[in-house]
Amino acid sequence: MxxxxxxxxxxxxxxxxxxxxxxxxxxxxxxxxxxxxxxxxxxxxxxxxxxxxxxxxxDNPYGLKAMISHGDAVSKGVLALLLIMSMGSWYILMTKLWDTRKLAAEADRVRGSFFKNPTLADGVKGLQDGSAFRFVAQSAIEASEHHEGTLTEHIDRSSWVTMQVDRAVGQVNRRVQGGLGFLATVGSTSPFIGLFGTVWGILQALTAIGVAGQASIDKVAGPVGEALIMTAIGLGVAVPAVLGYNWLVNRNKSVMDEVRTFAADLHGVLMGAAIRAPKA
The missing domain is CATH 1.20.5 (Single alpha-helices involved in coiled-coils or other helix-helix interfaces)
Structure with a gap:
């Protein structure tokens, strides 16, 4: 076992x-x-x-928001100036578009109905208060009725009325052309203002490199980004201003041709027949 x-x-x-x-x-x-x-x-x-x-x-550390938050007084001043110029340009574009549209619509009404009235006085009453056509008509009628005085008697009646009508048309033209000088100024200067912001941004980048003693990307990217943004904004302000200026110039020529045609027809009526001037 x-x-x-x-x-x-x-x-x-x-x-x-x-x-x-x-x-x-x-x-x-x-x-x-x-x-x-x-x-x-x-x-x-x-x-x-x-x-x-x-x-x-x-958050993009090199974008527009960062530039506004960390930019110096010069970069913020350039940006504010470009913003004011852009707002002014768009305001003029919108208001002049409204004015020329209203003037063109009134020209169509005047062409179809003004000279069909029995008298010029009735035609003037049918025009809108404060309109360019009413201003020209009242100036022409007033010149035709008040051709008196020692000095004005040396000017014949036709020349006197022509002078007053031309002056009235010139005033309308100045009102229509108002603001175009600002558009031309913005279109010609805003790229250079943006370029100034670009140069300032590059200067800040070079200064940052000199202070740091080395060309690291974090020292260069911010100021160079601001410089590129300033260039883009300057071009963005200039292009609409230039296009709007050229467009308004052509549009103003069209409506002013209507005003001059009306003034010439009115002068012919005043010289061809006696009228009853509207009472004030």
Whole structure:
């Protein structure tokens, strides 16, 4: 019995070893498969955590907002001047567009109805108060009725009326052309004002390089970005002003031709027949 006991113990130990080896292999396989899964989760966790941060847009440190926030007095002054010039240009463009449209519409009404009235007095009453055509008509009629005086008697009646009509047309033309000088000034000077901002930005960049002692990108990018923004704004102010100026000049020529035609016809009527002037 005792002689068989060591053999029995050896057999039990061998069976236990074989039974334990599959469990350990399975555990190692589980650890092997769990490790990549944990690594994947660890890799995905920062990505998921970084997703909200990536979704939030970062402020551009070299854009217009940064220039306004961190720019000096010169750059802000140039920007304010360009803004005022742009606002003035667009105001003139809109108001002159409205004025010329109103004048052209009135010219169509005058062409179709004014000279069909029985008298010039009735025609003047049908014109809108404060309009250019009413101003020219009243000036011509007043000159025709008040051709007296020691000095004006040396001028014949036709020449006197012609002079007064030309003066009235000239006043209308000055009102129509008002503001075009500002557009021409903006169109010719705003690129150079933007260029001044560009030169100032480059000077600031060179100063930053000299102070830092090295040409690092963070020292150069900000001032150079401001310089490029100033150039773009200067061109953005100049182009609408130049285009608007040329467009308004051609439009004003068209409406002023209508006013001059009306004045010439009115002069012919005044010289051809007697009229009753409207009472004040």
């Amino acid at each position: 005792t002689s068989r006991l060591p053999g029995l113990l050896a057999a039990i130990a061998l069976v236990a070893a074989f039974a334990a080896s599959p469990l350990s292999a399975h555990a190692q396989a589980a650890d092997t498969t769990a490790a990549p899964a944990a690594a994947v989760q660890a890799a995905e966790a920062p990505a998921d955590a970084a997703a909200p941060a990536a979704a939030a847009p970062a």
